[in-house]
Amino acid sequence: xxxxxxxxxxxxxxxxxxxxxxxxxxxxxxxxxxxxxxxxxxxxxxxxxxxxxxxxxxxxxxxxxxxxxxxxxxxxxxxxxxxxxxxxxxxxxxxxxxxxxxxxxxxxxxxxxxxxxxxxxxxxxxxxxxxxxxxxxxxxxxxxxxxxxxxx
Numbered sequence: 517x518x519x520x521x522x523x524x525x526x527x528x529x530x531x532x533x534x535x536x537x538x539x540x541x542x543x544x545x546x547x548x549x550x551x552x553x554x555x556x557x558x559x560x561x562x563x564x565x566x567x568x569x570x571x572x573x574x575x576x577x578x579x580x581x582x583x584x585x586x587x588x589x590x591x592x593x594x595x596x597x598x599x600x601x602x603x604x605x606x607x608x609x610x611x612x613x614x615x616x617x618x619x620x621x622x623x624x625x626x627x628x629x630x631x632x633x634x635x636x637x638x639x640x641x642x643x644x645x646x647x648x649x650x651x652x653x654x655x656x657x658x659x660x661x662x663x664x665x666x667x668x
Contacts, residue, residue, distance in 0.1 A: 548588055548667050549614030556584045556634045556642045562650040569594070575644045575651060577632045581616055584634060590666060596632040603664030611663035613637040620660045627660075635663065 546554070565574025569583055578596040585592045593602050600618045605625070611617075612635070619631035633643030636653065644651045 547614075548590070549612045551588050552584050552614035552634060553636055555587065556580065557653065559584075559651050560642060560653055564644050564647050564650045566647070568644075577644045580642075580644045580651060581632050581634055592666070597629045599632055600629040600662070600664060603666055606663050606665050606668075608663055610668075611635050611665070612668065614667070615663055615665045617641050617643075617656060618662045618664060619658055620662065623660050625662050629662075 559571065559575065559580065563571065563574045564576065566576050567579070568574035568576050569579030571583075575583060578594060578599055581599060582592055582594055593599050596618065599616060603616060603618075606615070615635045617633045617635050618629045619633075620627040620629055631643065633641035633654075633656075635641050639656050640653060641656055642651065642653050645654065
């Protein structure tokens with residue numbers, strides 16, 4: 517009995533580990549959020565361009581989020597402020613990888629949104645940072661952020 521229990525526990529642990537490492541259990545398809553979180557990572561590098569919204573010309577922050585969402589079948593507005601207005605606001609604890617992180621000028625969530633990134637979970641995101649930094653995976657550096665979703 518003890519051996520079966522241990523084998524069952526090991527098998528169960530391996531199944532959980534497999535789901536954790538891949539993000540998707542066998543037989544399931546990835547959710548929109550999982551796809552967005554993974555897809556944006558392919559653009560990490562020196563692909564920044566102010567006003568840019570395509571891989572061939574480069575991206576700014578809102579152009580990147582718009583492109584990723586459009587590629588996955590979701591139409592969202594072009595600017596960070598307009599995206600913020602379009603998305604449902606959620607707490608950090610309810611945010612999933614693939615949701616958006618909006619950066620405000622002040623601690624007020626009604627203040628102007630000057631930057632947006634695609635949330636990766638924890639305290640991380642991918643965003644088009646600047647011409648010198650490019651598109652990068654980065655730590656969320658401000659507490660003046662709001663999380664937004666259109667999927668949950």
